Amino acid sequence: MCGVKCITFALWINILSVITGENNFQLNLTPLNAVIHVGKDLELTCEVTNCKNNVDFVWKAALDQFLGGESESEKNVSRLLIRNISVKHSDTVVCKATCQGNQLQKMTKINMFSFPEDPILPKIKSLIANQEQELKCTVHNIYPLKSFQIQWLRGDKILREEEPDEATSDHVQSYSSVFNYTPSVNDLGKNISCKATLKIDTINQERTTTGEYGPGTITVSSNDTSVKLGEHLEITCHADGNPKPTIFWWKLGEAGPELQSQNHKLTINNATWSQTGCYLCKVSNDVGSQQMSVNVTVVGPPNIPKIQLSHREEPKEGESISILCSLDGGPAELKLYRQSQSNVTGDPKKSTVLLNISSIQITDAGIYICEAKNDFGIERSTINITVQAAQHDFWRKPDLPVVILPAVGSVSLLTAAVLLIRHCRKQAKSVSGNIPLD
Numbered sequence: 001m002c003g004v005k006c007i008t009f010a011l012w013i014n015i016l017s018v019i020t021g022e023n024n025f026q027l028n029l030t031p032l033n034a035v036i037h038v039g040k041d042l043e044l045t046c047e048v049t050n051c052k053n054n055v056d057f058v059w060k061a062a063l064d065q066f067l068g069g070e071s072e073s074e075k076n077v078s079r080l081l082i083r084n085i086s087v088k089h090s091d092t093v094v095c096k097a098t099c100q101g102n103q104l105q106k107m108t109k110i111n112m113f114s115f116p117e118d119p120i121l122p123k124i125k126s127l128i129a130n131q132e133q134e135l136k137c138t139v140h141n142i143y144p145l146k147s148f149q150i151q152w153l154r155g156d157k158i159l160r161e162e163e164p165d166e167a168t169s170d171h172v173q174s175y176s177s178v179f180n181y182t183p184s185v186n187d188l189g190k191n192i193s194c195k196a197t198l199k200i201d202t203i204n205q206e207r208t209t210t211g212e213y214g215p216g217t218i219t220v221s222s223n224d225t226s227v228k229l230g231e232h233l234e235i236t237c238h239a240d241g242n243p244k245p246t247i248f249w250w251k252l253g254e255a256g257p258e259l260q261s262q263n264h265k266l267t268i269n270n271a272t273w274s275q276t277g278c279y280l281c282k283v284s285n286d287v288g289s290q291q292m293s294v295n296v297t298v299v300g301p302p303n304i305p306k307i308q309l310s311h312r313e314e315p316k317e318g319e320s321i322s323i324l325c326s327l328d329g330g331p332a333e334l335k336l337y338r339q340s341q342s343n344v345t346g347d348p349k350k351s352t353v354l355l356n357i358s359s360i361q362i363t364d365a366g367i368y369i370c371e372a373k374n375d376f377g378i379e380r381s382t383i384n385i386t387v388q389a390a391q392h393d394f395w396r397k398p399d400l401p402v403v404i405l406p407a408v409g410s411v412s413l414l415t416a417a418v419l420l421i422r423h424c425r426k427q428a429k430s431v432s433g434n435i436p437l438d
Contacts, residue, residue: 025051025099029106035203038114038143038172041083046095046106048076055097062092062107087112087143087171114143114172115205119150119194123287124213127192127240129185135211137194138176145169149197150177155190188217188240214288215241218281227275229300233268237281239290245283252278271298273329301377302332307370309383317390318359323383325353325370332372339367339382362387 026049036042048055057078059071068089069082078097082089090112096105120138127133135152142148145164152160162177177194195208218239227233239245249261260266260279268275276298282291309315310322325336325346334346336353346353357364365387371380 025049025097025102025104027095027097027104027106029095029108032108033111033201034108035111035113035201036085037116038086038112038141039116040085041081042085042089042110044080044082044093044095044108046078046080046097048097048099048104051076051099053100055099058096058098060094060096062094082110085110085112087114111201112143113147113198113200113203113205114141115139115196115198115207116141118207119196119209121194121209121211124192124211125288126214126216126290127181127183127187128216129183129188132180132182135179135181135192135194136176137179137196137209138174139196139207140174141172142175142198143169143172144200145173145175147198147200148175149199150175151195151197152177152179152181153193153195154183154187157187157190183216185217188219189238191242210242212242212285212287214285215239215245215283215290218283218290218292220281220292220294225294226297226299227268227271229272229298230270233271233296235266235279235294235296237264237266237283237292239281239283241283241285241287243285243287245285245289248282250280250282252280266294268296273298273303297331299331299374299376302327302372302374302379303329304379305334305370305372305381307336307368307381307383309385314386314388315360316388317361321357321360321385323355323357323368323385325355325381327351327372330372330374332374335369335371335373337369337371339369360387362389 028047028049030045030047034042034044044059046057046059055073055076055078057071057073059069059078059080069080071078071080073079078095080093080095089110092107092109094105094107096103117140120140122136124133124135137150137152139148139150146169148164150162151158152162159181160179164175181192191210192213193208193210195206198205216239218237220238221234221236225233225235237247237249239247247264248259249266250257251260257280266279266281276296279294279296280291281294283289305325305327308324308326310324311319315321323336325334325344327334328351330351331348333348334350334353336344336346336355344353344355353370355368365385367382367384369380369382371378
């Protein structure tokens, strides 16, 4: 009944649907607002939907300055590949699609950044408390510099924050931060580090380098480094440094340093006099080394001193002699004196006292005392010295007055002897004359 009118209406509906369908094709461009590191490859995809025919694609920059890129299209899809992307590609890219005379376009912004390396922090000779040290941190190949920040940290504590003065930059560049830093005592033992941050859109890149530094401030556990004879002493040595320093204890001696400990702790058990002396705490790592000296004193009553005479035999009048007073171990003040009479006082810093008598006399005989004294006690040793009287030589030529008297005495004795002999002979003859004869 509708006849020609119905057929005409149906045709118009089909025509309108075809026209409407062709005009409603859609264009999608991915990724939108790409963020990519300089030197990487970027692929953009432009896709058309609701177009039954082949689509013509055109890629270009918003300012018609787009450089590089390889495009490939098939039916309703086109891809643009940009290899080894650089700062010059930072632009708005347009994809234009034409379907049966109808045209659509989409745009995407390419955002580049560059942050390929960790910060470089040169090795630091040492960080010493309350002593200023210049530190330098360098980061290479940064883009964009306006989005860049450096922080200096000691442990978790932020010491300084710094942003480049340049507000804009159109190329990859390096940046250095110089920091004059004075460590505090509270900072000792904490690492020093340089933290670099690049923030751009959704990208937040962070890189941190911890500085290596040689041993700086050395501390010991106690300033009291004296120990009583036979008792225990422990001293610990600490040093700031990264990598962690190795610690050795040495004792200085006449033959050279002697290793005492291969860790931070010096332990003296049952202290003896020989352990008195200068000890070195030596700390070192790959960057440098430091040392600190500690004087250890062993205290207690002195040992019994020794007293010696230079002569093995009893000295004779007029001879030269020496008396030696000595002490092993100490410290103590030495005295050498004759009983009830002070002769010599020693130096507390010396372990011997010497008394020389150039021509000893009988009156020099007696008891001599060697005394060692300190705050903890007194010890003494004695020696009894006797002196031989000199023997006179009677056969030597005497002086004239001395010769005369013995000579006179000898003549008198001889005369008396002669007279006595003569008298005896006379008596003998008289007796023989009176003997009767038979």
